[in-house]
Amino acid sequence: xFNQPKSFLYTWLSGICGGLMLVIxxxxxxxxxxxxxxSRVSDLSFFQAIVLGFVQGATxxxxxxxxxxxxxxxxxxxxxDPGVAFTAIIQLGSIVAVIWYFWQDLADLTLGMIRAWRTKxxxxxxxxxxxxxxIGTIPICVAGLAIKIFVDDYDSSFxxxxxxxxxxxxxxxxxxxxxxKTSSPKRDFDHLCLKDGILMGIAQTLALIPGVSRSGSTITxxxxxNLERSTAARFSFLLGIPAITLAGLVELKDVLxxxxxxxxxxxxxxGTISSGIFSYLAIAxxxxxxxxxxxxxxxxxxxxxxxxxxxxxxxRHFEIAFSPF
Numbered sequence: 198x199f200n201q202p203k204s205f206l207y208t209w210l211s212g213i214c215g216g217l218m219l220v221i222x223x224x225x226x227x228x229x230x231x232x233x234x235x236s237r238v239s240d241l242s243f244f245q246a247i248v249l250g251f252v253q254g255a256t257x258x259x260x261x262x263x264x265x266x267x268x269x270x271x272x273x274x275x276x277x278d279p280g281v282a283f284t285a286i287i288q289l290g291s292i293v294a295v296i297w298y299f300w301q302d303l304a305d306l307t308l309g310m311i312r313a314w315r316t317k318x319x320x321x322x323x324x325x326x327x328x329x330x331x332i333g334t335i336p337i338c339v340a341g342l343a344i345k346i347f348v349d350d351y352d353s354s355f356x357x358x359x360x361x362x363x364x365x366x367x368x369x370x371x372x373x374x375x376x377x378k379t380s381s382p383k384r385d386f387d388h389l390c391l392k393d394g395i396l397m398g399i400a401q402t403l404a405l406i407p408g409v410s411r412s413g414s415t416i417t418x419x420x421x422x423n424l425e426r427s428t429a430a431r432f433s434f435l436l437g438i439p440a441i442t443l444a445g446l447v448e449l450k451d452v453l454x455x456x457x458x459x460x461x462x463x464x465x466x467x468g469t470i471s472s473g474i475f476s477y478l479a480i481a482x483x484x485x486x487x488x489x490x491x492x493x494x495x496x497x498x499x500x501x502x503x504x505x506x507x508x509x510x511x512x513r514h515f516e517i518a519f520s521p522f
Contacts, residue, residue, distance in 0.1 A: 329394020
């Protein structure tokens, strides 16, 4: 199934990009209005939940921003923004997928850290990587908590507007291109250090802005510090486990505190299962792809994605400005 990851991934991403181009161009008025969250979980059908789960799973671990696609795709399709809570909860499917895929790595790191703690040997590779993941998770937790406390109605804030998403996507495509052109990827997983976890953890904080992409920001940072592409992706996924899990659990607590009905809980379950399946497939494809290929396909995808959105917004403003009524 994965014998030709390059040709398959090119075909897959080209199909997604082409579909998004069509949707964005034909639904520009919806995108341009920068609408806040307009749909409730209970309003989603099973089909919509499956599609959103696919969007989450297919884009969570590719460096193209799942939050941006979960905002843009349903709004463009006329479903409304499903909101931060739905997005965070179906990410739990993605976290199950990444834990499943990297189960042996997680077991080795955990046992290695316990062994290092017992023997007081803190120079082992497992201890350095594990500690790097722990410390690297702190920045995004602090920043996420600050947003939760100090930013009122984050769902409707400018940071979740279509304009902000487009700009973030374009900026990150440029940064990834610079990293690809200037880096010297040579350090593999066995040569990771504590500093790598800290630097990639700081970069991960940028993912709180839709359009940035958690994997995109961390893989870009990994290239800047000369990690091999597949190593940067692998460590990015491991680093994301605590952050994605905490975000999902926080939102899950808020949702469970509300009055849930079968109409509201079933779309969450369906979307989470869907995201888990497609997340696992995306992880496998990306790891294989980056072992022998550069990241230019994602650079161009993100650039086109952002430009199309800005074009749709500009078209809408032009229509309003020159409308006789």
